[in-house]
Amino acid sequence: MKVTRLCLWLHALSITGVLVGAFDPITTTVFVGVGATLGRFIYSKFQESCNAKWIFFNTTGLEEDLNRNVFGQHIASRIILKAVSGFMNNPNPKKPLVLSLHGWTGTGKNLISQLIAENIYKEGMGSNFVHVFTSTLHFPHPSQYLTYKSQLQQWIKGNVTNCEQSMFIFDEMDKMHPGLIDSIKPFLDYYDKVDGVSYRKAIFIFLSNAGGDGIAQRALEFWKEGRNREEIELKDLETHLALSVFNNNQSGFYRTSLIDKNLVDFFVPFLPLEYRHVVQCAMAEMRERQLATNKDVADKVAKELVYFPKSERVFSVKGCKTISSKLDYYT
Numbered sequence: 302m303k304v305t306r307l308c309l310w311l312h313a314l315s316i317t318g319v320l321v322g323a324f325d326p327i328t329t330t331v332f333v334g335v336g337a338t339l340g341r342f343i344y345s346k347f348q349e350s351c352n353a354k355w356i357f358f359n360t361t362g363l364e365e366d367l368n369r370n371v372f373g374q375h376i377a378s379r380i381i382l383k384a385v386s387g388f389m390n391n392p393n394p395k396k397p398l399v400l401s402l403h404g405w406t407g408t409g410k411n412l413i414s415q416l417i418a419e420n421i422y423k424e425g426m427g428s429n430f431v432h433v434f435t436s437t438l439h440f441p442h443p444s445q446y447l448t449y450k451s452q453l454q455q456w457i458k459g460n461v462t463n464c465e466q467s468m469f470i471f472d473e474m475d476k477m478h479p480g481l482i483d484s485i486k487p488f489l490d491y492y493d494k495v496d497g498v499s500y501r502k503a504i505f506i507f508l509s510n511a512g513g514d515g516i517a518q519r520a521l522e523f524w525k526e527g528r529n530r531e532e533i534e535l536k537d538l539e540t541h542l543a544l545s546v547f548n549n550n551q552s553g554f555y556r557t558s559l560i561d562k563n564l565v566d567f568f569v570p571f572l573p574l575e576y577r578h579v580v581q582c583a584m585a586e587m588r589e590r591q592l593a594t595n596k597d598v599a600d601k602v603a604k605e606l607v608y609f610p611k612s613e614r615v616f617s618v619k620g621c622k623t624i625s626s627k628l629d630y631y632t
């Protein structure tokens with residue numbers, strides 16, 4: 302916004318210069334000249350570029366954001382902070398960072414991707430270097446996957462050529478054609494360069510519901526045994542997660558070598574959310590909208606959601622997903 306207004310203002314200045322200068326050629330030249338130089342200066346100052354002014358990682362920022370906005374995900378928060386910090390603080394990574402986030406809808410996969418982007422790119426999700434692909438939106442027709450494949454490869458190559466610190470988020474990975482996933486494999490590997498382009502500083506994030514049921518099952522077992530949710534560890538889920546994702550023929554990962562070649566650096570499980578987490582989401586959303594936080598409203602919103610299993614009603618089936626629209630109704 303700022304840029305546009307400044308540019309308009311400068312433009313007006315130049316025109317004024319021309320009008321005034323109609324009687325005085327020297328003033329005209331000066332005015333137009335100053336306008337152009339200033340314009341170039343402002344352009345380079347405000348136009349997002351692929352450099353450390355626009356792209357720098359803020360470790361404390363990510364840590365605080367995770368603590369403040371992500372609820373009930375002690376495993377995911379920890380892995381993400383470690384993985385992203387390690388990668389961003391390594392001046393010479395051997396391969397791009399590849400994260401695969403798994404869990405039921407509404408558990409925070411999109412939110413965490415957004416927080417990562419916001420703490421790397423000054424422009425956050427609005428950055429020209431952050432690219433989101435949604436399977437059902439960008440690659441809807443399985444029969445056209447060969448077209449999508451060459452398009453996607455071109456895009457990734459083009460964008461990383463523009464800026465090696467690019468980030469690619471693939472939403473609904475489980476709905477993506479396996480052939481399409483295979484086609485991005487070369488970018489994720491330990492190659493020095495692919496066709497003269499290095500992908501080692503790029504970040505790839507895959508989001509999917511695949512494995513979500515397995516994770517929920519494990520969390521439910523803990524709950525039934527009366528154990529604390531925070532006692533669930535990655536190892537309780539990880540093997541199970543990779544296997545269930547791999548063996549599920551509905552999943553986009555099926556038989557692709559993302560898994561058997563270890564191209565994914567971290568499988569990140571997202572636990573299903575309990576009532577208390579949904580309440581926290583509602584409270585956070587109110588804070589975000591700068592409304593007075595109201596626990597009664599948060600309770601009302603949380604009570605409206607559907608919980609699983611039917612008898613015990615432990616986990617919100619859609620996590621925190623519909624909180625925002627439900628809140629509209631009460632406020």
Ligand SMILES: *[C@@H]1O[C@H](CO)[C@@H](O)[C@H](O)[C@H]1NC(C)=O
Pocket residue numbers: 359361362363365
């Ligand atoms: C990093 O994030 C923290 C917490 O949000 C913020 O206070 C700090 O200003 C940020 N640092 C930079 C360099 O933006």
Ligand SMILES: *[C@@H]1O[C@H](CO)[C@@H](O)[C@H](O)[C@H]1NC(C)=O
Pocket residue numbers: 432433455456457458459460463
């Ligand atoms: C970068 O990716 C976007 C899709 O997010 C695509 O539209 C664009 O053409 C790509 N840029 C290049 C240079 O390939």
Ligand SMILES: *[C@@H]1O[C@H](CO)[C@@H](O)[C@H](O)[C@H]1NC(C)=O
Pocket residue numbers: 550551
């Ligand atoms: C996927 O697996 C299920 C059972 O595991 C089987 O019934 C189904 O036919 C399989 N689908 C395909 C497309 O292979």
